[in-house]
Amino acid sequence: MTILITGGAGFIGSHAVRLFVQRYPQYRIINLDALTYAGNLANLRDVEQAPNYTFVRGDIRDAALLDRLFEEYRFDAVIHLAAESHVDRSIDNPLAFVETNVLGTVNLLNAARKHWAGRFEGRRFYHISTDEVYGSLGSEGYFTEETPYDPRSPYSASKAASDHFVRAYFHTYGLPVVLSNCSNNYGPYQFPEKLIPLMINNIREGRPLPVYGDGRNVRDWLWVIDHAEAMDAILHRGRVGETYNIGGHNEWANIDLVYLLCDLADELLGRPAGTARQLITFVKDRPGHDRRYAIDASKIRRELGWQPSIAFEEGLRKTIQWYLDNTEWLQQVVSGEYRAYYEKHYEQH
Ligand code: NAD
Numbered sequence: 001m002t003i004l005i006t007g008g009a010g011f012i013g014s015h016a017v018r019l020f021v022q023r024y025p026q027y028r029i030i031n032l033d034a035l036t037y038a039g040n041l042a043n044l045r046d047v048e049q050a051p052n053y054t055f056v057r058g059d060i061r062d063a064a065l066l067d068r069l070f071e072e073y074r075f076d077a078v079i080h081l082a083a084e085s086h087v088d089r090s091i092d093n094p095l096a097f098v099e100t101n102v103l104g105t106v107n108l109l110n111a112a113r114k115h116w117a118g119r120f121e122g123r124r125f126y127h128i129s130t131d132e133v134y135g136s137l138g139s140e141g142y143f144t145e146e147t148p149y150d151p152r153s154p155y156s157a158s159k160a161a162s163d164h165f166v167r168a169y170f171h172t173y174g175l176p177v178v179l180s181n182c183s184n185n186y187g188p189y190q191f192p193e194k195l196i197p198l199m200i201n202n203i204r205e206g207r208p209l210p211v212y213g214d215g216r217n218v219r220d221w222l223w224v225i226d227h228a229e230a231m232d233a234i235l236h237r238g239r240v241g242e243t244y245n246i247g248g249h250n251e252w253a254n255i256d257l258v259y260l261l262c263d264l265a266d267e268l269l270g271r272p273a274g275t276a277r278q279l280i281t282f283v284k285d286r287p288g289h290d291r292r293y294a295i296d297a298s299k300i301r302r303e304l305g306w307q308p309s310i311a312f313e314e315g316l317r318k319t320i321q322w323y324l325d326n327t328e329w330l331q332q333v334v335s336g337e338y339r340a341y342y343e344k345h346y347e348q349h
């Protein structure tokens with residue numbers, strides 16, 4: 001099997017690439033990534049020499065490139081993660097999200113449809129999406145696979161649009177698609193613009209910890225490697241045309257999560273208890289800030305036997321320790337140094 005993974009140099013994509021390259025030496029894994037600010041080949045140092053792994057720098061907005069790659073590599077499956085992924089950036093520049101998340105996805109669908117024409121058997125187009133497409137919950141209830149879409153940020157609107165196109169290609173052309181919608185991921189290699197690594201970095205440097213609004217917005221957090229495990233199950237055993245919700249059954253109000261992060265970080269840094277909490281600063285709320293996300297993941301558990309593997313406090317400890325041990329990675333990502341390096345060393349395909 002030859003698998004195209006898009007966005008494999010990003011946070012979740014790098015964990016997916018690592019899992020597939022290491023677990024399936026008989027597969028060929030092609031990682032296509034444009035190396036935007038969020039893509040970083042340092043996330044994949046431990047697999048870059050593997051004989052079953054190939055990196056291609058390229059952009060999913062480039063339809064001609066996708067055509068050439070499908071021709072050259074004859075992919076059997078696509079796992080599509082490449083996206084603009086940060087809500088705050090989508091509020092500043094929605095069009096970038098339309099271009100990559102919507103147009104880029106349709107380009108990929110077109111390439112798969114063309115190159116797999118008449119030979120859909122055994123092939124899979126697996127689209128990775130988010131729980132944010134379902135909108136915002138009150139204090140009760142969960143998102144199921146049947147919850148109507150109600151995206152409210154430019155990011156979630158672009159992901160919702162891409163999900164609709166993927167399903168449309170299943171219904172209209174019979175393309176063998178499968179989708180999953182996952183809650184907030186955390187773990188090593190997450191870009192420090194997202195809540196958890198941003199807080200860890202600021203605690204480390206003694207800078208303010210910006211909590212949006214009243215801090216009572218709720219997110220469900222999942223260990224990123226558990227997401228990669230779910231992808232393995234869905235790619236191999238998910239039913240064509242189906243959607244699977246993935247979540248950690250692990251809801252936290254942002255402020256409670258920040259308290260926990262502060263206390264664990266003080267302990268791991270050997271600082272007096274209560275030091276980090278003093279850095280907490282409430283700041284202006286994010287416009288249109290979704291109040292609560294919560295996932296009902298019973299379908300994937302029932303049908304595919306998947307469930308989260310580690311307790312949250314254990315995962316957070318590992319995550320904090322990883323960021324404390326990898327200050328060079330963090331420094332380079334924050335300074336943008338690695339991007340200058342790529343501009344020099346990796347020409348666009
Ligand atoms: P990320 O921002 O860390 O990584 C995105 C990757 O895509 C980067 O490597 C980037 O270089 C690449 N990319 C961006 N635009 C591209 C383009 N035009 N062509 C080719 N490559 C491009 O994102 P992430 O957090 O790893 O999320 C990956 C996927 O999972 C996204 O589709 C996202 O919507 C989805 N998702 C994320 C979360 C989460 O908590 N982070 C939760 C559920 C779903």
Ligand code: TYD
Nearest residue numbers: 087184193194195198210211212217219254
């Ligand atoms: P984020 O990691 O951006 O993920 P998403 O918005 O996709 O869920 O944010 C998680 C939560 O943390 C969200 O409710 C916004 C909040 N937040 C802060 O309070 N301060 C911050 O600096 C950031 C980045 C997020």
